[in-house]
Amino acid sequence: MSFLDLFPVGMASPSFWSSSGTNESQGLSNASDASPTPQMPQLALVDFFFPGFSMFAGMVSKYLHIDLNLYLPLLLLAGVFTVVWNYASSYLWEQLETHFMSVVDIRTDDEIYNILMAWVANQRFSQGARRFVVNTNLNSRSWRLWYYDYDDDDEDISETKKKKKALSYTPSFGSHYFWYRGRLLLFRRSSKESNSFMMVSEREEISISCFGRNPWVLKELLMEARQMYLQKDEHKTLIYRGTLKPGSTEPTWQRCMARASRPFSTVILNEKTKQDLIDDVTDYLRPSTQRWYANRGIPYRRGYMLHGPPGTGKSSLSLALAGFFKMRIYIVSLSSITANEETLASLFAELPRRCVVLLEDIDTAGLTHTREGTQAQLQNQSTDDDMVPGQLTTGNGNTNTNSNGRLSLSGLLNILDGVASQEGRVLIMTTNHRDQLDSALIRPGRVDMIVEFGLADEDMTSAIFRAIFAHLDDDDDTSETETAADIILDADERQKLELEKARKQAAHDARVNIQAKEFASKVPTHEFSPAELQGYLMKHKRDAQAAIDSIEAWIEQTRKDRKEKQLKEAEEKRKADLKKKEEEAKKKTEEAKKKEEEAKKDAEKKTADEKTNSTPTVDDKETAKVEVKESKAPEKLELKAKGDEKLDSGYVTPASGDP
Numbered sequence: 001m002s003f004l005d006l007f008p009v010g011m012a013s014p015s016f017w018s019s020s021g022t023n024e025s026q027g028l029s030n031a032s033d034a035s036p037t038p039q040m041p042q043l044a045l046v047d048f049f050f051p052g053f054s055m056f057a058g059m060v061s062k063y064l065h066i067d068l069n070l071y072l073p074l075l076l077l078a079g080v081f082t083v084v085w086n087y088a089s090s091y092l093w094e095q096l097e098t099h100f101m102s103v104v105d106i107r108t109d110d111e112i113y114n115i116l117m118a119w120v121a122n123q124r125f126s127q128g129a130r131r132f133v134v135n136t137n138l139n140s141r142s143w144r145l146w147y148y149d150y151d152d153d154d155e156d157i158s159e160t161k162k163k164k165k166a167l168s169y170t171p172s173f174g175s176h177y178f179w180y181r182g183r184l185l186l187f188r189r190s191s192k193e194s195n196s197f198m199m200v201s202e203r204e205e206i207s208i209s210c211f212g213r214n215p216w217v218l219k220e221l222l223m224e225a226r227q228m229y230l231q232k233d234e235h236k237t238l239i240y241r242g243t244l245k246p247g248s249t250e251p252t253w254q255r256c257m258a259r260a261s262r263p264f265s266t267v268i269l270n271e272k273t274k275q276d277l278i279d280d281v282t283d284y285l286r287p288s289t290q291r292w293y294a295n296r297g298i299p300y301r302r303g304y305m306l307h308g309p310p311g312t313g314k315s316s317l318s319l320a321l322a323g324f325f326k327m328r329i330y331i332v333s334l335s336s337i338t339a340n341e342e343t344l345a346s347l348f349a350e351l352p353r354r355c356v357v358l359l360e361d362i363d364t365a366g367l368t369h370t371r372e373g374t375q376a377q378l379q380n381q382s383t384d385d386d387m388v389p390g391q392l393t394t395g396n397g398n399t400n401t402n403s404n405g406r407l408s409l410s411g412l413l414n415i416l417d418g419v420a421s422q423e424g425r426v427l428i429m430t431t432n433h434r435d436q437l438d439s440a441l442i443r444p445g446r447v448d449m450i451v452e453f454g455l456a457d458e459d460m461t462s463a464i465f466r467a468i469f470a471h472l473d474d475d476d477d478t479s480e481t482e483t484a485a486d487i488i489l490d491a492d493e494r495q496k497l498e499l500e501k502a503r504k505q506a507a508h509d510a511r512v513n514i515q516a517k518e519f520a521s522k523v524p525t526h527e528f529s530p531a532e533l534q535g536y537l538m539k540h541k542r543d544a545q546a547a548i549d550s551i552e553a554w555i556e557q558t559r560k561d562r563k564e565k566q567l568k569e570a571e572e573k574r575k576a577d578l579k580k581k582e583e584e585a586k587k588k589t590e591e592a593k594k595k596e597e598e599a600k601k602d603a604e605k606k607t608a609d610e611k612t613n614s615t616p617t618v619d620d621k622e623t624a625k626v627e628v629k630e631s632k633a634p635e636k637l638e639l640k641a642k643g644d645e646k647l648d649s650g651y652v653t654p655a656s657g658d659p
């Protein structure tokens with residue numbers, strides 16, 4: 001049986017309705033029984049609004065013997081009501097929202113999005129939603145906020161002890177009602193019309209509304225969400241880096257990671273220096289200190305300079321400091337292309353009041369020429385095109401950004417002295433070559449404390465060894481030990497177990513101390529950086545003895561590698577110099593050639609001009625004749641000239657002494 005067989009003959013044609021439906025139908029069709037044709041426009045109209053209605057009504061009439069015509073007015077009414085309701089309800093809702101509700105819109109390109117979504121994911125209404133979005137990372141997908149690394153908190157350890165990404169559930173697009181502090185709130189998530197190049201997750205809009213004109217409950221909710229978010233990061237140091245927004249020249253701070261705060265004790269440095277630094281910053285951050293500065297008109301800022309060879313712990317100390325004082329750290333490398341006065345100024349303007357600002361590698365920023373440098377140096381500087389973009393230049397006194405758009409020393413000083421840096425921030429500058437810096441940059445007031453970092457000495461080496469091999473409580477798989485302890489309910493047995501554990505640890509630490517001394521005695525002092533030694537030890541982190549046994553071979557190899565590297569660098573430098581010299585010589589030869597050609601051309605032109613000037617015209621011929629004659633017979637010429645004069649002027653000029 002085909003599909004068409006279901007329908008009576010002629011059903012598909014417009015005339016079917018009037019001819020076959022007349023027997024049963026009365027309503028609309030009764031009026032047209034006698035003449036089927038006038039009904040057609042009505043049916044066509046109904047079909048227009050409800051496509052396929054005539055066909056459906058025909059089937060219902062044939063098989064169920066119900067005449068839908070009778071219900072047509074009702075259906076139409078329902079349709080009209082639906083349309084009106086749609087318009088009216090959205091209008092009414094709009095009016096209600098405008099006059100009787102408070103709404104907070106959440107920007108998806110702001111950190112508040114991450115804050116709120118973290119809160120929402122923890123709410124009952126979110127976990128009970130029937131349609132929801134599942135994420136392993138709740139953070140905004142907006143390019144301004146999309147971080148490439150996930151917080152460690154987003155991971156959980158399952159019973160099988162395998163690390164898995166935690167799943168977060170948030171309500172899907174639509175309106176979701178929930179109760180908060182006894183008030184009914186509405187969480188709305190919708191997809192906004194936007195450019196197709198944006199990802200779906202980027203195109204969402206979030207808002208929370210409450211009934212009533214006072215939005216206090218919304219503000220409280222946001223505060224609670226923020227508090228919860230901050231608690232999550234309490235034991236972490238949030239690291240931000242100064243960068244340019246993708247595809248634009250606008251600078252911005254991008255949160256790049258949240259690291260577990262590094263304890264101060266893990267930074268190996270002279271204990272007194274460490275304590276002095278902590279005391280200094282503690283004193284500086286006291287509210288009374290701020291008043292003290294203000295009362296005396298002294299700019300409220302504090303600068304620290306950390307200097308020393310690469311890999312000696314400058315960045316580590318800065319991070320530990322930020323973690324210790326629970327402050328965010330904002331890092332900008334002056335050797336990066338983003339570093340010019342304009343970008344730095346806007347980055348500084350965006351900084352929060354209390355934070356650590358780390359200006360990295362100011363030596364790579366081109367301060368090898370000092371501000372007191374000679375005029376020649378300055379001239380060289382201005383023509384030096386080999387500098388890395390973003391390098392600092394000494395400036396020419398007139399401008400803070402030189403012609404290449406690079407940051408000048410005066411530009412940097414302006415930023416350091418500017419209003420933006422007088423907000424109680426801790427400014428740390430790091431450098432590998434302190435001696436090459438301008439004294440203006442490190443004068444008291446700009447740099448208040450200088451901390452020197454050096455290559456590892458014997459004490460440092462053994463401290464690094466201990467740091468790697470000492471047993472820390474967190475190293476244990478606590479879930480396993482806890483289970484064992486839980487099983488043994490007897491207090492004595494438990495105490496015994498703990499004592500045994502402590503004894504084992506003490507024995508381990510004593511062994512590590514001896515090994516550390518042995519290791520340190522084998523490493524020459526002030527030759528290797530802590531980072532190099534740490535890197536080596538980490539290769540043997542499960543076997544301390546192996547680390548001691550193979551250190552000599554490593555030292556040998558490292559020296560060899562360094563020598564090779566030095567030779568390679570020297571060779572590269574030699575080649576580069578040679579190439580530069582050749583290029584300069586070539587340039588000079590070309591210039592000389594060019595000059596020669598120009599001189600030749602000039603000479604040729606001159607000769608040509610002379611020739612042109614010397615080609616005899618009629619007058620010239622006359623003059624020449626005169627000249628020739630003049631040379632032959634001066635007296636005669638004189639007479640002739642006088643004759644000419646007579647002819648030209650019409651009268652004779654009386655010559656002196658002429659009778």
Ligand SMILES: Nc1ncnc2c1ncn2[C@@H]1O[C@H](COP(=O)(O)OP(=O)(O)OP(=O)(O)O)[C@@H](O)[C@H]1O
Pocket residue numbers: 266267268269308309310311312313314315316317432453530531532534
């Ligand atoms: N004094 C130190 N105490 C503890 N760890 C250190 C120390 N020096 C270096 N390290 C280790 O070496 C690595 C590199 O250190 P860090 O980045 O702090 O050095 P740096 O001086 O800032 O180097 P650079 O000048 O190249 O930026 C880190 O993993 C750090 O743990």
